[in-house]
Amino acid sequence: MLIEGSIVRAVEISDKNPKAWIFRLNNGGEYSTHLGRIDHDRIIGSKYGSIINLTKGKIIILKPTPREFIRSFSLKTQIMYEDDCAIACSVAGIGNGMRVGEAGTGSGALTTFLAWAVAPDGHVYSFDNNEKHLNNARQNLQLTGLQDNITLKLHDIRESVDIPELDAFFLDFSTPYEAINSVTRNLKSGGHLVCFVPNWGQVEQIIEVINLNPELILQRVFEINKRDFNVNPKKHIMRPKFRSIVYSGILIHAIKILS
DSSP: OOOTTOEEEEEEOOSSSOOEEEEEOOTTOEEEETTEEEEHHHHTTSOTTOEEEETTEEEEEEOOOHHHHHHTSOOSSOOOOHHHHHHHHHHTTOOTTOEEEEEOOTTSHHHHHHHHHHTTTOEEEEEESOHHHHHHHHHHHHTTTOGGGEEEEEOOTTSOOOOOOEEEEEEOSSOGGGTHHHHHTTEEEEEEEEEEESOHHHHHHHHHHHHHOTTEEEEEEEEEEOOOEEEEGGGTEEEEOSSOOOEEEEEEEEEEOOO
8 A cells, every 4th residue: 555655656548658757655745747736645545556537637556666767867977778777687686685886876777776676675885986976866866765775975986995795796887997806805705797888899808807807707798789669559560660779788797706
């Protein structure tokens, strides 16, 4: 049952380009949309999946996922796309109770996926050397309700940092090869190192550093791509979208071993 403080995603019920809104429920609160005012009190006490009638249409109340949170963020930096974040988490087997690190907080996209995966008992340590990026990420992350599982730090991860031993570390910035040896010291044996970069030149530099580190063993290097489709069930039509993001970057995965 939804209570005050619950975070909901209200989705317009429409055949064409339905709009959606994410907000936290408050007693007596309201949210204005082109369909009419959404009174929070009509949602409190209901369940996810409930349909609410508004003045000019209907909405369905759903539980937001990291994918939807990211789409509502204020983006001040280039981000890892939702599919990239999901794949990165799966490669490292991120789950409840794990402690993970991330460098290149940016707007908080990967941070959200990591915190969602390790909650409720795990924790994410996220580092960025740009204070403006961290402040923007902090505001974005307030929407997710995952703040208790995240520590944001203003720090250059190329330098050592005092944090607990981690299950995984993710590097998402332009020169990750400069920080690999530093973050490896924070990984437990068997821990995962994941780097995400857009250019093959960066890949070569990353692999060179990994191969020179006796505590790391390279696992996988692969490209992430996708193809979206337009679907019209009534006319039995399905074809690729002519305009879509088909390439985003390359993921490099290594594991820390006992040297």
